[in-house]
Amino acid sequence: MKRRIPFFIGAGLLLALGLLGIYLLGMLTPYQETLDHGPSPEAQANPYLAAEQFLRKQGLQVQRADGLEALKDLPSAGQTLLLLGDRSRMTPKQAERLLAWAAKGGHLLFVAERLWDDDEGKSGDLLLDSLGIQQYQSDGLDDQDSAATAEQDRADDKYDAEAEAQSAADDDNAYPELTQLYLENEDAPAYFNFDTDFHLYDAENRAHAWANSDAATHLLQLYHGDGLISVVSDSWIWQNQSIGDYDNAWLLWYMTQDSQVTLLYRADRDDLISLLLEHFPHALVALALLLAFGLWHLGMRQGPLQLPASRHRRQLQEHLRGSADFLLRHNGQHSLLHGLQQDIQRRARQRHPGFERLAVAEQWQTLSRLTRQPSSVISQAMRPPPKQRLAAADFTRQVANLQTLRNAL
Numbered sequence: 151m152k153r154r155i156p157f158f159i160g161a162g163l164l165l166a167l168g169l170l171g172i173y174l175l176g177m178l179t180p181y182q183e184t185l186d187h188g189p190s191p192e193a194q195a196n197p198y199l200a201a202e203q204f205l206r207k208q209g210l211q212v213q214r215a216d217g218l219e220a221l222k223d224l225p226s227a228g229q230t231l232l233l234l235g236d237r238s239r240m241t242p243k244q245a246e247r248l249l250a251w252a253a254k255g256g257h258l259l260f261v262a263e264r265l266w267d268d269d270e271g272k273s274g275d276l277l278l279d280s281l282g283i284q285q286y287q288s289d290g291l292d293d294q295d296s297a298a299t300a301e302q303d304r305a306d307d308k309y310d311a312e313a314e315a316q317s318a319a320d321d322d323n324a325y326p327e328l329t330q331l332y333l334e335n336e337d338a339p340a341y342f343n344f345d346t347d348f349h350l351y352d353a354e355n356r357a358h359a360w361a362n363s364d365a366a367t368h369l370l371q372l373y374h375g376d377g378l379i380s381v382v383s384d385s386w387i388w389q390n391q392s393i394g395d396y397d398n399a400w401l402l403w404y405m406t407q408d409s410q411v412t413l414l415y416r417a418d419r420d421d422l423i424s425l426l427l428e429h430f431p432h433a434l435v436a437l438a439l440l441l442a443f444g445l446w447h448l449g450m451r452q453g454p455l456q457l458p459a460s461r462h463r464r465q466l467q468e469h470l471r472g473s474a475d476f477l478l479r480h481n482g483q484h485s486l487l488h489g490l491q492q493d494i495q496r497r498a499r500q501r502h503p504g505f506e507r508l509a510v511a512e513q514w515q516t517l518s519r520l521t522r523q524p525s526s527v528i529s530q531a532m533r534p535p536p537k538q539r540l541a542a543a544d545f546t547r548q549v550a551n552l553q554t555l556r557n558a559l
Contacts, residue, residue, distance in 0.1 A: 193390055198234060198413060200390045201402055208403050211410045218244050220412065226256035226377060230406045233260035234385045235415040237277070245276035253375025259405060261385045262350060281372065282354035283381055288347055288366040326364040328396065340397040340404075344368035348383040380405060483545055487535045490552040494532070497559040521558035531555055 193199045205212045215224075218240075224231070233248070237260070252258040264275040266284035273279055327346055330339040342361070349366030361369035368383040387398040426434055474486070494517070499505045502516055514528045521528075531551040540548070 189390065196415075197389045198415070200393050201388045201399075202413060204393065204399050205403065205406060205411055208407075210403075210406060213410075213412050215412050215414045218247065218414070220414070221247060221251055224251070224256075224412060226251055226254035228255075228409050230257040230259065230409040230411050232406070232411065232413050233258065234388070234413065237263055237275070240276055242276055245280060248277065249280060249374065249379075252377040252379055255376040257378045257380070257406075257409060258374075259380040259382070261382055262348070266351075278381070281374070281379065281381070282352070282356065283370060284351045284353050285383065286349045286351060286366075288349045329361050329363045329368045331361040331369070331397075331401070340400060342368075342387055342398050342401055343392070343396055344382070344387060345384045350381060350383055483540055484535050487545075487548060487552070490549065490556065491532055494552065494556050494559065497556065501559055517555065517559075521555050523555060523558065527551055528555070 196202075202212050202214075221231075231248075231251070248258060260277055262275060262278055262283065262285040264273040264278070264285065266273045266286055273285065275285075278285065325341055327343075328341040329344045330341060332339045344361075344363065345368075346363050346365040348368070350360075350368060350370050352360075352370055352372070356372040357370040358373065359369075359371040360367050366383070370381045372379055372381075386392055387395070388402050393399050393402070495505070495513075498513070498517060498520065501520055505513060505516060508516065514525060514532060517523070517528050517532070518525050531548060532555075535548075
C-alpha cells in the first residue's frame with residue numbers, strides 16, 4: 151500500500167498539470183500582426199520607383215537616365231522625357247539642347263524650379279525663361295495676375311459649352327485646394343494635389359492646355375516646334391508616397407500615353423565631394439579628425455618652453471653680441487667694417503709713428519711687418535668694402551681677418 155502512495159501522488163500531479171495546460175490553451179487567442187519595416191532600400195534610393203512600375207504596368211517602355219548625355223542617343227519622335235531632377239547647375243548649352251530635342255517631335259516634361267524676379271526680369275531657370283513662363287508664389291499674386299489667370303481659364307476654345315458650364319458649377323466644389331483638369335466628353339474633372347503655394351503664368355500666351363486649383367495654375371502645355379512641352383509646378387504628386395493619391399497616377403499615364411518614357415532624375419552628375427558626403431560621411435569625419443590630430447602633433451613643441459634669462463645673470467659676452475646685432479641692424483655692414491679698419495689704423499699709429507703719412511701700399515707693407523700676416527690678407531681686409539651688401543659668409547670672413555690684424559697689433 152505504501153508503494154502505491156507515491157504513484158497516486160505523481161498521477162495526481164500529472165493530471166493537475168494537464169488540466170492547467172488545457173485551461174491555459176483555451177484562454178489563448180490567436181491573432182495576426184503585420185510589421186511595417188518601411189520602404190525597401192530600392193524605394194528609398196529612387197523616389198519615383200512606384201511611378202516607373204505603374205507606367206510599365208500600363209504597357210509603356212520605361213528607362214532611366216543618369217544625365218543629359220542620354221539625349222545624344224535618344225530619338226525625339228514617340229519619346230517622352232520626364233525631367234524631374236535638380237537643374238540648378240544646368241548650362242545654357244544643355245538647355246538649348248533640350249529645347250531643340252523637343253522641337254524635333256519629342257515631349258519634354260519638366261518642373262519649374264525658380265520664382266520670377268521682377269527686378270531682374272528673369273527667374274534664372276533657363277527653360278522657363280526661354281519659354282516665357284513665369285512662376286510666382288500664390289500668396290503674392292496681385293489682382294492683375296488673378297484677372298489674367300481667370301481670363302486665360304475662359305479662353306480655352308477646346309472646352310465646349312457643356313464643359314464650361316460644368317466648370318462654373320464646380321467652382322464651389324468640396325475640393326478647392328485640388329488641381330482640376332477638365333477633359334472633353336467627361337462629366338467630372340480629374341483631381342491632383344499639386345502644391346498650391348506656387349503658380350505658373352504663361353506670359354507669352356503660348357499654352358493650349360492647363361490645369362488650375364482655386365489658388366493657382368499648376369500645369370501648362372504648349373507646342374514647341376513639332377513637339378510638346380509640359381511644365382508643372384512640382385513633381386511631388388508622382389513620388390512614391392503620393393502617386394496613389396487622387397488621380398495623380400492617371401495624370402502621369404495621360405501625359406505619357408502612346409510613347410516611350412525616359413525618366414531623368416538629375417540634369418547633372420554630383421561632384422566627388424557630394425558623393426563622398428552622401429555615401430561616406432563617417433569616413434570623412436574620421437579623416438578630418440586624423441588630419442587634425444596630425445597637425446596638432448606636428449605643431450606640438452618637443453620640449454619645455456625656455457624661459458628668458460634673468461637680467462642679473464647676463465654676461466658681458468651677451469651684451470657685446472646684443473650690441474653688435476643692434477649696430478648691424480641699424481647701421482649696416484659698412485659701419486662695422488669701417489669701425490674695425492679705423493681701430494687697426496689707430497693701433498698702427500701707436501706702433502709706428504708717422505703711419506698716417508705713408509702711402510696706402512706702404513701702410514699695408516707696414517701692417518704686414520707688424521702683424522706678420524701676408525700682404526694678400528692685409529689688402530683684402532683693409533680694402534674699402536663694396537657698396538652692395540656682402541653675403542653672410544663673406545662678411546664673417548672679412549670680420550675675422552680684421553679681428554686677427556687688430557689682435558696682432
